[in-house]
Amino acid sequence: MAFGDFHRGRRLRRTAFLRDMVRETELRPDDLIQGYFVVDTPDADFEKPLGSMPGQSQLSVEKLVARAGAAMDMGLRSVIVFGLPEKKDPAGSGAYADDGIVQRAVMRLKETYPQLAVVTDVCLCEYTSHGHCGLLDGHGEVNNDATLELLAKTAVSHARAGADIIAPSDMMDGRVAAIRAALDDAGFSHIPIMSYAVKYASAFYGPFREAAESAPAFGDRRGYQMDPANVREGLREAAADLEEGADILMVKPAMPYLDVVRLLRDSFDTPIAAYQVSGEYAMLQAAIANGWLDEKRAILESLTGIKRAGADMIITYFAEKVLPWL
Ligand SMILES: [Zn+2]
Structure with a gap:
């Protein structure tokens, strides 16, 4: 081989036009699902910024509706809503109350913005x-089979409130089958299930627990969420959820588990979702606030990487921020 007779990859990177032409992965507004925290409070103006998630807040229903509307003006198509009830009890009855906080938030969102896709997180x-x-x-210990009925009730109450997609995150065995059967029985056979199929017992959920006030009072969730060291087990979980009727499979968290996203993408034909969790958000925001990372480039690169790994949709707290950049 004569000198100079080698692959010249730089030819296609030389100008912005050439780079645009050969770009393999493109983030679209439709890929992004914004996460919001909604609080059961009589104060319609309630908005409490979250210290560990700069830019995100606990919101009253009315504040949530206003904030989602502003994001929709930027192109937001979809949200996922997490609720903070006024009271908690051992059976988590606020999760499946017809007038629960998520149910009321979904009703308000859907009556205000019928075109907004609302995903609800089903867990206790x-x-x-x-x-x-x-x-x-x-x-x-958490009783798996006794929990299924409550998860199914929660899912049906969300569908009744108007949820477009039901997303169970509890990691109980058999929950997708239980939820599918209950939805079908209640006349919601048209409502898809986005299963948190491969959910790891991750340190990156820390800020969410502040945001949703949902830290376990004792022990941890390693008895039901997956060991971060395992990947074959994730394939087994995903296959089981598909068999039970899941329409979309999710991997959570996203950035530390891009190999899992890719494996699911290559193993199944179903749409794949990935959740860029609170700790991933906090990590990026902290470095950006310190001037250690360039905001726009770092956030877009993180989301592009998740999409490149094979995610069709990404739950992220950055959706609102990146929409004007796309
Ligand atoms: Zn949970």
């Missing part, structure tokens, strides 16, 4: 006094 941990994702069995 924001509503239980002990902060675990299901009913306790009296020995400090």
Whole structure:
């Protein structure tokens, strides 16, 4: 090979036009789902900024409606709503109350913006006094099968309120089948399930627990969420959820688990979602606030990486911020 007779990859990187022409991955507004925290409060003006998630707040229903509307003006198409009830109890009854906080927030969002796609998170941990994702069995463990009925009730109440997609995040075995059956029975066979199929017991959920006030009162969630060291197990979880009727499979968190996103993308034909969680958001925001990372480039690169790994949709707290950049 004569000198100079080698692959010249730089030819296609030389100008912005050439780079635009050969770009393989493009973020679109439709890819992004903005996460919001809504609080059950009589104060319609309630808005409490979250210290560990700069830029995000706990919002009253009316504040949520206003904020989502402003984001929709920028091109936002979809939101996922997490609720903070006024009261918690051992059975997490606020999760499946017809007038629960998420149910009321979804009703208001859908009556104000029928075209907005509203995803609801189905779990009990924001509503239980002990902060675990299901009913306790009296020995400090979560009773899987007894929890399924409550998750199914929660899903149906969300669908009744107008939710477009139901997203169970509890990691109980058999929950997708239980939720699918309950939705079908209640006349919601048209409502898809986005399953948190591969959800790891992650340190990156820390800021969310402040935001949603849902830290477990004792122990942790390693008895039901996945070990960060495992990937084959994730494939098994995803296959089980598909068999049970999941329409979309999710990996959570996103950035530390891009190999899992890619594996699911290559293993299944179903749409894949990834959740860029509170800790990923906090990490980026902290470095940006210190001037250690360039805001726009770092955030866009993080989301592009998740999409490149194979995610069709990304739940992120950055959606509002990046929409004007796309
Ligand atoms: Zn939970």
